[in-house]
Amino acid sequence: MTTLVVCLDRTDDVGRKTGLRSPVVGWEAVRSLVTDVGLADPEDSGVNSLLETLRVAQDLRDENEEVVVAVVSGDRESMVSADRAVATQLDDLVADYDPDSAVVVIDSAEDERLVPIVESRVRVDSVDRVVVRQARDIESTYYLLKQFLADEELRQTVLVPIGLTLLVFPILATVVGPAEGAAAITTVIGIFLLYKGFNVDELLTRAAHQIRESLYSGQVSVVTYVVAAGLTLVGLFAGALGVSNLEDAPGVVIPAMQFAFDSIPWLAMAALTASAGRLLDEAIGDHPIRRSFLNLPFIVVSVALVVRGFSAYFLEQQRVIDPFIVPANEFGVLSNERFVVTAGERLALFVVTGIVVSLVGARIASYFSESQGDETELADGGEDGDAASGATPVPDADADLPSELTDGGPGTESSPADEPSDAASNGDSDAQTDAERTD
Template structure:
């Protein structure tokens, strides 16, 4: 069993400091290389890496294993050329010595990037990373910072806010004072953290993508969404105007109730318009209409009626609005005098109407969904042609061919009745042997 102990040097530090070309193979050659590299740069950690390679090879020899120790270097011009140079040298080593496994010795995270190249050519049993004891924490911190700075998303998320803070705080401190400047900066940082924490950026990206797809596909919901937005603004304006007409009303409950009472009809119309547009898109499409889209308009109307009814009840109790008056009418034999409806009666009327609307919506949605399921089942069946010209449906039924003769087959022979009790009992055994009388055993 031959083991290859290979020391990796991706940036060709050994070649640049000693002038030697890699690969350097053999115990004596690597031992001499340690002296050359140490004399050229005593502070280089590559000296420790070479010594570690010799130590690992010596331990394996003490265990009576055949060992080949080698130093493989890349190219300092570019990372691609360095990796290709290492791959070529490994191919030559494997072709010359035919190792069964390899032990990789490195001194940095940069050299460890070559491990997949080694693994693609020979089995790697161990990876030995050499870190100088005095510089272990410093080197680990260095590579962590280097990896952090190489990530573009982390740089934009962390370094950009810190840089903007360091630039803006002196300006705010000289204009509005240190306290106001610190408060403004912490507010902005808090909003930014919430923005990233709730994935608002992904939501906005997804919303923009869906909006663009809707515009390009010509969906009706695009227009209805714009109309719904306009109705929403109208409802908010009407509610705010109603609150402003209350004057100096103490407390918060009555203004909020008044706002809901006046804005709910417009907000309900906005939601109804948006849901109607989405329902039209579903109806135009090829897929069946989903139950949720059918039931949504009725739910919107029902919720609007309930909110309007409760808001009217509280406002009437506080004498903010007048009672509901049913005017007198006379239609033939039907006539009614003027009727004043109380707050409780008005609330009951709105709640009952909302329940009726929701039940009607659920009924319509279930009926449409049932018809769609029945249509899919009827379309999904397949007919199978029988021997007598009839067809068998997917449910197992049998339909006779009306054009075929019910009493004869294609050769003119009579066809037995399918209701024959012997046939329904299982029929005759087609493989029964004839007896001495010429009859068949059943």
Template sequence: MTTLVVCVDRSNDISRKTGLQMPVAGWEAVHALVTDVGLADPEDSSVNCLLEALRVARDLRDEQEDAVVAVVGGVGDSLVGADRSVAGQLDDLVDRYDPDSAIVVIDSAQDERVIPIVESRLTVDSVDRVVVRQAHDIESTYYLLKQFLGDEELRSTVLVPLGVGLLLLPLLLTQFGPQVALAALASLLGAVLLYKGLAIDDRLAAAVDRARDALYSGQVSIVTYVVAAGLTLVGLFLGALAVGDLQTDVQYVRILLFTYRSVPWLALAALTASMGRLLDELIRADGARRPFINLPFGVFAVGLVVRGFSGYFLEQEGVLGNLRLPNGLVLTPLERLAIFIVAGLVVSLVGVGVAASVREETLDEVVEQ
């Protein structure tokens, strides 16, 4: 049984500092590599990782087990290229030594992400994480701070928001006092933490890419989304105007009136957006899926029901007058609510029927083909 003791260097620091090509395999080769790396950078934790790989291989040999020690490094301009390079080196080691299992030696969380690549080729018996013990004094703290300041991602994530907050703090203190200044500073830092913690920057970048792809591919939905955003603003504006003219301080009445005035525009906005998505689905070769056919009807039905309930409560409060039909018939609040509810249910059922019929036609076409 042969065990491959492999030291992983995903960042490829060992190869850059020594000029050697990866992989490096064999006891003597790795033993000499330790000296080369140590002379190039005595502070590099890779020295300890290489020594740990040698120690593990020695212990296995003492137990009368065949062990091959090797070092692989990620060569490439990107993480994907580096991982593919590591995969190729592992394939080379497997072809050369035909090991039965592997023991992975790493010294950082970044190297740990390569473990699935090793597991896809060999059975991993153990993962040996090397943690370097440091003296907790002023000098070691200085070097840790130096390494922290050298990390570009950490600088942009921690130091930039902290610097902005410290710059704003004196201005806020002189203009608004300590309570407002501390509250604003805490809000700023909290927003930054949420921005990074929820990966909003990645989501925004992905949204921009999706919007660009939609424009290039000629999707109708990108236009209908813009129209829907405009209709949403109109609805919110009209709702705010209605609340502003209301002569009452009762909060739930103001909320109901805002809902009553804005719901038609908000429903129209949602209907426009869903119709754009439905058109995109219809343009596709495989036709529209059932949820996208149901969506416009569902949006319209929900809008009717919400407007009906809000109108009913507003009539009870005397804010709205009774609904008068074209034939002169005046409806009571309860009758008005019943009409809106029935209309919503009918629209919803029509949507279900249309979706079912369209889906059956699609299935029949597939069967005929």
């Protein structure tokens, strides 16, 4: 099977720049033509077309196909004469090499008009359109647009929003006015861009998959997450309610502090509930509990205490809340008068308590991690009981003796002169065995 890999040049750019007459046939001839065209005009896209022709021919040769490489150019006088020149050259190639099929390589919309001429003379299996990424001409833009329109995902991402915008904007402009319609369209486009930019669709898909897996596996965290979501809503409502009760609060600092002061207990309970669910899942599972899950509840409480303390400090400074007062006889015989805690003392108390709670959590998490590590090592050592206990196996008394002595062969006879030494060696062996047993 012979395949003709032909590069088409309707305007004869190759002949005009190199002075060569077409057709140019053969691997080495086309390879030399690439150098000539590149030296004449390095910015010409025809260099890339010639290189693509050689690459396609090389791939077909690697598949054990008979390949004929050729470059066919037209005429510069007119389009009709150019097409007739290409047709004449193709007739000569078909008559000389009798190809069974052809692969056409082009680099412009002008050259694409020659494809029907090739199809009328030989079967065209493929049309390779070369698009140079650095090119700035209209022809390359045309091919880029065609590739863009051929991509289904890009069409749905770009063309669908533009089409909806063009359809909805006239309706909104008629109903609510041009300005309101443009604002609504801009808002929707902004939301869509943020949705795609932050990969919200992938996050939602991953979250749905995790929820489904959690429901099927019976994890406790599913219920605790629902409870945590409810507590979060309660906390947000409590914070908003506290802000709404403020009277003539200037700026945004005091409303923000009021919102944090009222909502942080509920938000802390929500975080504790969620972390407790994850901790129970870790405890029920086969793997050891990770240190981060043990330390998370204490971190939540510490952060809640610190935020509550700072928000209370600012609110007390602005006289939004009353100072903390310890009632009389609170300390028994130590005090019979009320004790007023100032804003600074309250802040210091909350901050110190938060730091202490975080340190306690870190110590508890470290203790449980070390305990689990010791249990894991003991469990691994139990499988190799002898190796873990450090016991030395007792050697066999006959293990190191020669085969003649153990088989009762000739080696069992000994001279009288050797009997004392044998007895001594036996004594040493018995002593060594007793010492090993004692160890």
